[in-house]
Amino acid sequence: MDKLYGANNQDNTQENIILDAARKVFMRKGFDGARMQEIANEAGINKALLHYYFRSKEQLFQNIFRQSFRNLWPTIEPELVREKIDVRLLIKAVISGYVDILEKMPYLPNFVIGEINRDPEKVAGLIKEAAIKPDLLITAIKKAMDDGLIIKMDPREMLIYLIGLCVFPVVTRPLLGQLLYKNSDDYQKFIANRKETLYNFFSRAVGIKN
Amino acid sequence: MDKLYGANNQDNTQENIILDAARKVFMRKGFDGARMQEIANEAGINKALLHYYFRSKEQLFQNIFRQSFRNLWPTIEPELVREKIDVRLLIKAVISGYVDILEKMPYLPNFVIGEINRDPEKVAGLIKEAAIKPDLLITAIKKAMDDGLIIKMDPREMLIYLIGLCVFPVVTRPLLGQLLYKNSDDYQKFIANRKETLYNFFSRAVGIKN
DNA sequence: GTCTATACGGTGATAGAC
DNA sequence: GTCTATCACCGTATAGAC
Numbered sequence: 001m002d003k004l005y006g007a008n009n010q011d012n013t014q015e016n017i018i019l020d021a022a023r024k025v026f027m028r029k030g031f032d033g034a035r036m037q038e039i040a041n042e043a044g045i046n047k048a049l050l051h052y053y054f055r056s057k058e059q060l061f062q063n064i065f066r067q068s069f070r071n072l073w074p075t076i077e078p079e080l081v082r083e084k085i086d087v088r089l090l091i092k093a094v095i096s097g098y099v100d101i102l103e104k105m106p107y108l109p110n111f112v113i114g115e116i117n118r119d120p121e122k123v124a125g126l127i128k129e130a131a132i133k134p135d136l137l138i139t140a141i142k143k144a145m146d147d148g149l150i151i152k153m154d155p156r157e158m159l160i161y162l163i164g165l166c167v168f169p170v171v172t173r174p175l176l177g178q179l180l181y182k183n184s185d186d187y188q189k190f191i192a193n194r195k196e197t198l199y200n201f202f203s204r205a206v207g208i209k210n
Numbered sequence: 211m212d213k214l215y216g217a218n219n220q221d222n223t224q225e226n227i228i229l230d231a232a233r234k235v236f237m238r239k240g241f242d243g244a245r246m247q248e249i250a251n252e253a254g255i256n257k258a259l260l261h262y263y264f265r266s267k268e269q270l271f272q273n274i275f276r277q278s279f280r281n282l283w284p285t286i287e288p289e290l291v292r293e294k295i296d297v298r299l300l301i302k303a304v305i306s307g308y309v310d311i312l313e314k315m316p317y318l319p320n321f322v323i324g325e326i327n328r329d330p331e332k333v334a335g336l337i338k339e340a341a342i343k344p345d346l347l348i349t350a351i352k353k354a355m356d357d358g359l360i361i362k363m364d365p366r367e368m369l370i371y372l373i374g375l376c377v378f379p380v381v382t383r384p385l386l387g388q389l390l391y392k393n394s395d396d397y398q399k400f401i402a403n404r405k406e407t408l409y410n411f412f413s414r415a416v417g418i419k420n
Numbered sequence: 421g422t423c424t425a426t427a428c429g430g431t432g433a434t435a436g437a438c
Numbered sequence: 439g440t441c442t443a444t445c446a447c448c449g450t451a452t453a454g455a456c
Contacts, residue, residue, distance in 0.1 A: 014439085032242035033328055036432060049440065051433060073389075110327040113381055117320045118243055120384045127388050134389055151414070153407060156390045157400055160379055161411060168374030171323055171381075174330045178337050179283075179344055180366045190367055197363060201371060204361070205415035224421085246450065259422065261451060 006071070006105040018043050018053055023064050027107040030114050031061050065115060066126055071101055072112050073132045074163070081136045087144040088208060090137075091162065092199055098166035099195050109167050134159070151207040158206060165198055216281070216315040228253050228263055233274050237317040240324050241271050275325060276336055281311055282322050283342045284373070290350075297354040298418060300347075301372065302409055308376035309405050319377050344369070361417040368416060375408055 005024045008016040021043035025034045036057055040047045054060040074094045081090070102108065116123045134156075141155040150158075169176065169191070181187035203210065215234045218226040231253035235244045246267055250257045264270040284304045312318065326333045344366075351365040360368075379386065379401070391397035 029328060030240065030242065030324070032240065035430095037430095046441065047432080048434080048442085052439070055433095057432065107327070110323060113320060113385075114240070114324045114327070116382075116384050117317070117324070118239060123384070124388055127385070132389060138390075153411075154396075154400065156386075156396075157407065160382070160386065160390070161375055164374050164378030164382075165371055168378050169370055172326075172370070172374075174326050174333070175323075175337070176366075176370065178334055179342060180348075180370070186364075186366075190364060197367065201363070201415050204417060205411050207414060245448095247448095256423065257450080258424080258452085262421070265451095267450065 003104055005107060006068075014045075014049075015053055018045070018050060018060075019063060022060050023068070026061060026064050027068075027105075027111045030111065031057075031118065034061075062126065065112075065123075066130065068105075068108055069112055069123075069126065070130050070132070071105065072108060073130075073134075074098065074137065076137060078136075081140050085140055085143075087141070087149050088203070088210075090140055090144075091202060091206075091208075092195075094137075094162060095166055095195055095198055095202070098163070099198075102167065102170045103191075106170050106173065109171050113171070149208070161205070162202060165202060166194075169194070213314060215317060216278075224255075224259075225263055228255070228260060228270075229273060232270050233278070236271060236274050237278075237315075237321045240321070241267075241328065244271075272336065275322070275333075276340065278315075278318055279322055279333075279336065280340050280342070281315065282318060283340075283344075284308065284347065286347060288346075295350055295353075297351070297359050298413070300350055300354075301412060301416075301418075302405075304347075304372055305376055305405055305408055305412070308373070309408075312377065312380045313401075316380050316383065319381050323381070359418065371415070372412060375412060376404075379404070 005020070005027050007020050007023075010016055018039070022034075022039050025039045025042055029035075029038075034057075036047050036050055039060075040050055043050075050060065054063065074097050076090065076093055076097070080093055137159060138155050141150075141158055144150045145152045145155065173187075177184065177187060181190070212234075215230070215237050217230050217233075220226055228249070232244075232249050235249045235252055239245075239248075244267075246257050246260055249270075250260055253260075260270065264273065284307050286300065286303050286307070290300055290303055347369060348365050351360075351368060354360050355362045355365065383397075387394065387397060391400070
């Protein structure tokens, strides 16, 4: 399986082949560690072609990063954030969304986190471009608090914890494999059952009565 | 304040000056992004001296990484893990330990996570060297479960969630600042009160009655 | 121990034939 | 559009004077 980095899946145009190769290399190595030569090899072409399609390493990278970053913010179906929304469904949707995307692209959070850390200013612009609006989610959470459905706290903080619980086990996977899950079967089980155990864990934390 | 990277704080021997400089640069840039020239500048010397004290960039890096990695695993006082241990104290100790160390070294998790991702095999050896034993914590958690003090689940999973809740907000700080906390005061408050809100959040999740 | 100068390999990028 | 050959630069590492 080679979709671990999120293949483009569209026409096998040369651009897409290059983008898929670049994504794969950038995600594992980061901007500094990635080599144009390696991307070329991965795409089955030579370096010159990379520069023909994308002027520079920087531009190629930004293509990958923009797209990756958008994937990392929970996109909840608009119907889920309407008037009478069930918080339980909302939480389940966020968890499910993350578990699914992280299964396909486990390197994604590391990549984004790493690059944000490496060059926060460059990334700040890309974030604004992405036009990500957390407000839908935040207000939905706040409403649930006002309605007494969940415990009252800073809704942003609650959202951070929710996302963190989804993402952290994937980010630290190699570490966990070494330290805690010497028997790899157990880690697989943990990951496989995550949607349910995580929801149970989180719903207790925010005081949902089931 | 220049302790954001965890200064050595000992004698101002040349080795320590270099190590402090290297830590600072490596933590922000990672291995690939770090430049020996930059480390030399930071230490107020020239490149050749770096190679005189530490043979190569690789060796200098490993010095930093080993030490950093140990800091990232919760070291709980042995008294806390004896026979009749109060789980609540244990949880509070882990949270407190992480909050304190991350306040001093916010770049630490990013650094370790990034390098683990970049070269898992190299790091695997260093992890074994570190001789970190999660067993104390795990068995303490399991005992609390058996005693009916907290909810039953995979104790490893519970520990991962606890650590994740501590670490994740720091790892994603630049992101959160841009997306959620446009008013920086709020983020500061969030971080300042974290020991308490996080404990409350987590203790509900694991079913502790207070 | 500390410096300057330099060797040496690799990397992003381009020129130019086809 | 795709290739080979090559340039200009930068980064690690070392040699050698002091």
